Amino acid sequence: MRVISLGEGEPELAVVACIHGDELCGKHAVERFLADDPTIHEPVKFVVANEAAVDAGRRYVDEDLNRTFPGDPDADTHEGRLAAELLDELAGLRVLDLHSTLSMAEPFALYQRATPETFHVLQRAGIDRAVDISHVPGGLVGYLDGVAVECGIKGSDAATENGERILRGFLAGNGVIDTEFSLADPEVFSVTERVEGTGYEFIAENFVRVPAGEAFARRHDEELTAPEAFYPVLMSTDGYDDIVGFGARRLGRLSELDH
Numbered sequence: 001m002r003v004i005s006l007g008e009g010e011p012e013l014a015v016v017a018c019i020h021g022d023e024l025c026g027k028h029a030v031e032r033f034l035a036d037d038p039t040i041h042e043p044v045k046f047v048v049a050n051e052a053a054v055d056a057g058r059r060y061v062d063e064d065l066n067r068t069f070p071g072d073p074d075a076d077t078h079e080g081r082l083a084a085e086l087l088d089e090l091a092g093l094r095v096l097d098l099h100s101t102l103s104m105a106e107p108f109a110l111y112q113r114a115t116p117e118t119f120h121v122l123q124r125a126g127i128d129r130a131v132d133i134s135h136v137p138g139g140l141v142g143y144l145d146g147v148a149v150e151c152g153i154k155g156s157d158a159a160t161e162n163g164e165r166i167l168r169g170f171l172a173g174n175g176v177i178d179t180e181f182s183l184a185d186p187e188v189f190s191v192t193e194r195v196e197g198t199g200y201e202f203i204a205e206n207f208v209r210v211p212a213g214e215a216f217a218r219r220h221d222e223e224l225t226a227p228e229a230f231y232p233v234l235m236s237t238d239g240y241d242d243i244v245g246f247g248a249r250r251l252g253r254l255s256e257l258d259h
């Protein structure tokens with residue numbers, strides 16, 4: 001884990017990169033931001049999380065860090081220990097956690113704790129779609145207020161560019177840097193199920209409603225359908241080993257939700 005703190009005093013904000021070692025957009029976005037030697041008005045912390053996995057060019061060393069929280073300082077795995085260290089380092093901070101994906105190019109946000117602090121981050125991340133993924137345990141944002149952002153397609157320049165724009169919006173919206181920003185009112189979805197399966201081709205579109213009974217994935221002659229309409233989230237042909245992705249329902253705009 002590498003920690004870079006900017007500004008005077010105790011930070012209330014943190015930007016996290018490389019929870020997954022093969023998703024470099026966040027690290028590159030942070031490096032680009034820091035290379036400009038920015039003027040900082042409030043303290044902020046930048047954390048490159050799983051450096052060992054980055055060095056190995058892999059998603060993780062022993063197990064998926066984002067399924068490992070809260071972890072344990074005496075855990076048997078690298079990620080188990082790292083999860084506990086990260087929660088210690090980030091305790092009490094509002095977090096922007098940058099990821100990339102194989103599921104879609106357009107950025108979207110994921111959150112698990114529906115708190116005012118989380119929604120504060122969500123409004124300032126400048127993203128049109130957000131997903132409550134509290135259905136899926138073990139993630140960083142299940143233990144901290146804030147959001148994970150899928151910045152774009154893994155390994156693409158666009159993901160890094162999106163990551164840097166999102167990072168700057170988050171910092172500007174919190175008074176850390178002087179950059180214009182506007183509050184977002186994202187469309188919010190809530191994950192209701194994991195869709196199990198290996199070797200399926202995903203044939204629908206993420207965040208686009210799949211009507212009841214319509215095929216959304218295919219393997220040879222076999223098709224996957226659902227008895228009720230739903231919205232695919234994080235679904236892809238090659239994104240996961242054991243699942244196609246997640247099924248969600250649409251909750252409405254953030255401003256329409258009770259919170």
Ligand SMILES: [Zn+2]
Nearest residue numbers: 020023099100
């Ligand atoms: Zn990730």
